[in-house]
Amino acid sequence: MTARPANTHQARLLRLLRDGGPNSRAQLGDRIDLSRSKLAVEVDRLLETGLVVADGLAASRGGRRSHNIRLAPQLRFLGVDIGATSVDVAVTNAELEVLGHLNHPMDVREGPVAVFEQVLVMAAKLRASGLAEGFDGAGIGVPGPVRFPEGVPVAPPIMPGWDGFPVREALSQELGCPVMVDNDVNLMAMGEQHAGVARTAGDFLCVKIGTGIGCGIVVGGEVYRGTTGSAGDIGHIQVEPDGRACACGNRGCLEAHFSGAALARDAEDAARAGQSAELAARLEAAGKLTAVDVAAAAAAGDPTALDLIREGGNRVGQVIAGLVSFFNPGLVVIGGGVTGLGHNLLASVRTQVYRQSLPLATGNLPIVLGELGPAAGVTGAARLISDHLFSPA
Secondary structure (H helix, E strand, O other): OOOOOOOHHHHHHHHHHHHHOOEEHHHHHHHOOOOHHHHHHHHHHHHHHOOEEEEEEOOOOOOOOOEEEEEOOOOOEEEEEEOOOEEEEEEEOOOOOEEEEEEEEOOHHHOHHHHHHHHHHHHHHHHHOOOOOOOOEEEEEEOOOEEOOOOEEOOOOOOOOOOOOOHHHHHHHHHOOOEEEEEHHHHHHHHHHHHOOOOOOOOEEEEEEOOOEEEEEEEOOEEOOOOOOOOOOHHHOEOOOOOOEOOOOOEOEHHHHOOHHHHHHHHHHHHHOOOOHHHHHHHHHHOOOOHHHHHHHHHOOOHHHHHHHHHHHHHHHHHHHHHHHHHOOOEEEEEOHHHHHHHHHHHHHHHHHHHHOOHHHHOOOOEEEOOOOOHHHHHHHHHHHHHHHOOOO
16 A cells, blocks of 8 residues: 555545445535535545545435445455464454454563564465455554554563564564554554444443453543553552552552453462362363463352452452543443453442442443454554554655
């Protein structure tokens, strides 16, 4: 993709076609503040760039029938969601429909070189499958703070070896296309906003609970990143004075007391202490426990597993209650690997938020699980790069 929109009107048209699919000129005219003649000029210029193509005649609205316009069907975006323990890579079309999606276990602590070698192997597999001849752009999510304008991770607590690594520059050279980089929870929020449970929400919070904990903040339909890109780093809000040591160097952080890693550690401690026969059996069989084991034990009615989930949900809910009182969102979305704990976790979070926040903030506040699962991150990554490319150069 070499062409870019020449002005804000063209950028608006491209985003409308991305988010709403093929539209007629008449329908586009209904949704954008341009005269018919000016709209015709801008659409014709976009057709000349090859970013959009004619797509047959639209349904009649009386009088002369309008032509449908759609984004060029050959456009392809790569979405990469790097988690603490796995990597998801997907290819989408211009409307951000996922055409192919691969997942591979990967420890982010192996460092950026090893992780990106794996990403490139997965991208090559998607190309070889015939889904894409090449990529017009790529969005990358990483599980740590990112200095957004430069696309560089900054002192990420669970990503040793990544501080200052030029992710955007390195991947752009390897892939041969523009690259944008963001925190993974921001991309989850963008994915749920584009195709998930937050489609109609303008102001919402998206909380990701996995190996770490973060929060995507969407204000007026746009991700809010803060002055330096660290907005939403709620995993390092203190919930227990003088509590457990955290990877960030502080004590008592939410992430240290309830995340995928903390939950697994607490479950193993309970199993070894003889508090749960169910968890002990799973520990003996596998040699370690994960949040998936806790979820399975809870589903089997194990009281210790249920208590661990409720206690963790209470801590998360305590933090979210403060955010709700401060921000007054219209929706809270809970996502990430630990959401396999399901409605037991959700019930505890809701109880704390509805109990601690004022009725005006919670009276019509849905707190729900995300819809897209692993597809949220890669869809959001594709949305990130398309936002960049569908902006005036």
